[in-house]
Amino acid sequence: MAAADTTAAAKWRWGLLDVVVVVFALVPVLWIASLSFKTTATLTDGNFIPREWTLENYRTIFSTSQFVRALGNSIGIALIATVVAVVLGTMAAYAVARLDFPGKKALVGVSLLIAMFPQVSLVSPLFEIERSLGLFDTWPGLILPYITFALPLAIYTLSAFFKQIPWDLEKAAKMDGATSGQAFRRVIAPLAAPGVFTTAILVFIFCWNDFLFAISLTSTERSRTVPVALSFFTGESQFEDPTGAICAAAVVITIPIILFVLFFQRRIVSGLTSGAVKG
Amino acid sequence: MRTETETETGTAAERSGRTGAVPAPRRGRTGRAGRAPLSEGKRAERRLGWLLCAPAALVMVAVTAYPILYSVWLSLQRFDLKFPDEREFVGLANYVTVLTNDYWWTAFGVTMLITVVTVAVELVLGMGLAVVMHRTIVGRGLVRTSALIPYGIVTVVAAFSWRYAWTPGTGYLATLFGEGAPLTERASALAIIMLAEIWKTTPFMALLLMAGLALVPEDLLKAASMDGATAWQRFTRVMLPVMKPAILVALLFRTLDAFRVFDNIFVLTAGANETSSVSMLAYNNLMRGLNLGIGSTMSVLIFLTVAVIAFVFVKLFGTAAPGSTDEGGRR
Numbered sequence: 001m002a003a004a005d006t007t008a009a010a011k012w013r014w015g016l017l018d019v020v021v022v023v024f025a026l027v028p029v030l031w032i033a034s035l036s037f038k039t040t041a042t043l044t045d046g047n048f049i050p051r052e053w054t055l056e057n058y059r060t061i062f063s064t065s066q067f068v069r070a071l072g073n074s075i076g077i078a079l080i081a082t083v084v085a086v087v088l089g090t091m092a093a094y095a096v097a098r099l100d101f102p103g104k105k106a107l108v109g110v111s112l113l114i115a116m117f118p119q120v121s122l123v124s125p126l127f128e129i130e131r132s133l134g135l136f137d138t139w140p141g142l143i144l145p146y147i148t149f150a151l152p153l154a155i156y157t158l159s160a161f162f163k164q165i166p167w168d169l170e171k172a173a174k175m176d177g178a179t180s181g182q183a184f185r186r187v188i189a190p191l192a193a194p195g196v197f198t199t200a201i202l203v204f205i206f207c208w209n210d211f212l213f214a215i216s217l218t219s220t221e222r223s224r225t226v227p228v229a230l231s232f233f234t235g236e237s238q239f240e241d242p243t244g245a246i247c248a249a250a251v252v253i254t255i256p257i258i259l260f261v262l263f264f265q266r267r268i269v270s271g272l273t274s275g276a277v278k279g
Numbered sequence: 280m281r282t283e284t285e286t287e288t289g290t291a292a293e294r295s296g297r298t299g300a301v302p303a304p305r306r307g308r309t310g311r312a313g314r315a316p317l318s319e320g321k322r323a324e325r326r327l328g329w330l331l332c333a334p335a336a337l338v339m340v341a342v343t344a345y346p347i348l349y350s351v352w353l354s355l356q357r358f359d360l361k362f363p364d365e366r367e368f369v370g371l372a373n374y375v376t377v378l379t380n381d382y383w384w385t386a387f388g389v390t391m392l393i394t395v396v397t398v399a400v401e402l403v404l405g406m407g408l409a410v411v412m413h414r415t416i417v418g419r420g421l422v423r424t425s426a427l428i429p430y431g432i433v434t435v436v437a438a439f440s441w442r443y444a445w446t447p448g449t450g451y452l453a454t455l456f457g458e459g460a461p462l463t464e465r466a467s468a469l470a471i472i473m474l475a476e477i478w479k480t481t482p483f484m485a486l487l488l489m490a491g492l493a494l495v496p497e498d499l500l501k502a503a504s505m506d507g508a509t510a511w512q513r514f515t516r517v518m519l520p521v522m523k524p525a526i527l528v529a530l531l532f533r534t535l536d537a538f539r540v541f542d543n544i545f546v547l548t549a550g551a552n553e554t555s556s557v558s559m560l561a562y563n564n565l566m567r568g569l570n571l572g573i574g575s576t577m578s579v580l581i582f583l584t585v586a587v588i589a590f591v592f593v594k595l596f597g598t599a600a601p602g603s604t605d606e607g608g609r610r
Contacts (some may be wrong), residue, residue, distance in 0.1 A: 009313050011416065011417060014411070014414060014415045014416065014417065015415075015417050015418070017410065017411045017415070018415055018417065018418050018421070018422045021408060021411055021422050021426060022404065022421060022422060023479070025425040025428050025429055026425055026428065026478075026484070028433065028437055028441060028444070029428060029437075029440070030441040031440050031443070032436065032440040032443070034438060035294065035443055035449075043449065044448045044449050045452075046448065046449060046450060047451070048451045048452055066528055068285065070564060079318065088334045088338065089335060090334040091331040091332070091334065091335065092331060092334075092336070092371070093297060093336040094331060095327070095328040095331040095332050096332075097323075098322075099324050099327060099328040099331075100321075100324060100325075101325040101327075101328030101329060102325065102327070103328075103329065103332070103335075104328065104332075107332050107335075109337055110336065110339055110340065111339065113336075114343055114590070115337050116530055116531075116535045116585065116589050117343055117447040117582075117585070118535075118538065118539050118558070118581045118582055118584075119395075119539060120343075120539060120541065120558040120561050120562065120578065120581055121347060121350065121561075121579070121581050121582040121585075122343065122346050122347070122578070123351060123562060123564050123565060123572055123574075123578065124350060124561065124574035124575045124577075124578045125346035125347065125349045125350035125355065125559065125575060126342075126537065126572055127571075128349070128353065129345075129346060129349060137524075143543060144338070144342055145342055147338055147342075148338055148339050148342035148343060151300070151335050151338065152339075155335065179373060181497045182555055189286040203295045205431050206490065208433065209434060211434060211435050211540075211541070211542040211545070212541050212562070214556070215562075215566075216562060216565065216566065226433075227433055227434075227435040227436070227542075228334050228441065230436075230547060231435065237444055243443060243449065246439055247439070247443070250433075250435075250436040250439055250440070252434060253433055254432055254433065254436055257428070257431040257432055257433070258431075260423060261424055261427045261428055261431050262333070265420060265423050265424045265427060268427055268431075269423055269486060269489075272483070272487075273428075273486055273487065273489060273490035273493075274487045275488070277508070
């Protein structure tokens with residue numbers, strides 16, 4: 001097969017397939033972007049490319065607290081959850097990858113169970129528990145479940161990365177007279193950093209994406225995230241036709257994802273594949 | 280990355296040799312075989328292991344195990360937030376109510392249908408995409424980058440894009456199959472929901488499969504090719520057997536994930552015209568019905584269903600399933 005690939009005909013075939021994939025992947029994204037740039041008058045013309053371009057929709061959403069607050073909530077909640085999950089995940093993954101202790105398999109098993117857990121099963125009980133603890137409709141009320149469901153992802157991905165680190169270097173550094181701290185800072189940390197960073201991206205995408213918890217465990221602008229705010233634009237009277245605003249908001253929260261994918265494609269692919277297979 | 284089989288023994292030796300602080304007394308190569316009293320270093324290693332895992336384990340158990348048990352408790356009660364005073368223990372009455380209810384079974388059927396169809400289609404498309412991403416020479420980065428966009432994009436955003444695409448008057452796809460509003464008819468609405476799901480998750484499936492594809496030895500393919508095997512034979516006889524573990528992992532994860540379908544339905548149809556999934560139904564029961572007893576009953580039933588699916592997968596495929604043991608999954 002490899003030999004055949006080099007012929008011109010094969011190159012064309014693969015190239016054509018590439019085009020199909022790219023078009024298939026991008027059309028829905030381009031469509032919502034196109035809608036967000038359409039004027040109210042041309043919004044319903046059904047054209048894929050806007051006939052008249054405008055930034056009005058973006059001006060509208062950034063002038064409403066509904067969207068701006070939600071954006072702040074989304075960013076804050078996703079960042080905090082990511083940091084906590086990655087720190088806890090790094091600790092656990094180090095132990096899984098490097099140490100021998102009873103209960104290791106139990107930990108791996110528990111994380112696997114949670115990766116498969118139907119999140120909707122938690123909605124009713126968490127709703128009630130968070131109401132009685134005063135966590136309902138607060139940042140921590142969302143951050144906690146996000147951490148929980150991000151941890152299996154973090155532990156798998158990180159332990160896969162950690163298993164690939166040449167730990168002998170640490171010993172070598174110590175033999176050359178480095179202290180444990182120095183060996184960690186100068187040798188191990190730089191080697192582990194890419195894995196930790198990749199995991200952080202994956203976890204952030206997960207938190208950024210969530211809808212079910214966000215819509216069930218919030219009730220006001222205080223902690224509503226953008227995906228939820230989007231679905232509420234519809235009923236608000238302040239927008240005559242919310243389509244343009246929804247699309248503009250949708251584009252805004254897609255930008256970070258596009259940036260991650262553009263700049264860290266390789267890392268994301270390796271993170272997802274290594275974590276999954278090692279699982 | 281699957282050279283693990285060799286390195287595994289290496290890391291085991293390394294692991295037992297890893298102590299740093301305490302000069303380790305001589306110890307067998309097999310890390311945990313030591314029946315002899317634990318050395319100081321060994322005990323320190325255990326303590327460190329527990330200490331490092333404790334926070335993660337605590338959070339995971341506290342946020343899932345406790346609520347699910349609480350949910351079992353709630354499911355045995357009559358507990359309607361609109362009538363909080365009438366809360367009482369009713370045994371299995373809620374289960375009878377749910378399991379004899381048509382809405383539940385309709386939603387269950389819809390969820391099953393979506394799960395089976397999307398996972399089957401995704402497996403085929405995902406395999407194709409995996410091969411394209413793995414094999415292609417020109418524009419490999421571009422293909423991989425584009426494929427990651429559906430994976431990364433917020434599901435709600437993608438769902439809105441599909442919704443507007445199919446909305447009459449607004450969308451470019453609305454008149455594709457003649458007049459009418461596809462999202463307001465059950466069959467077409469379900470098809471659109473499945474399309475949206477497939478678009479979003481095929482790349483994930485493909486990435487998992489690509490990891491398996493990377494394990495197929497190039498020499499083996501070449502040898503098969505020399506012996507006159509056709510492309511299809513190479514695929515079924517050489518690639519598929521090697522990829523089996525990766526395929527099973529991908530199937531298991533996607534099946535359970537597909538069973539949770541919620542976001543797309545919420546945005547696309549809001550469950551109208553009998554397009555609710557079980558997740559949608561449980562959510563509506565809680566938020567619109569404010570009935571915690573019934574909602575929790577559904578939570579427990581969904582949890583049990585997922586547990587059964589996972590159990591069947593693991594039973595059928597044995598150690599090939601992930602996590603059965605730390606090492607067992609690799610072959």
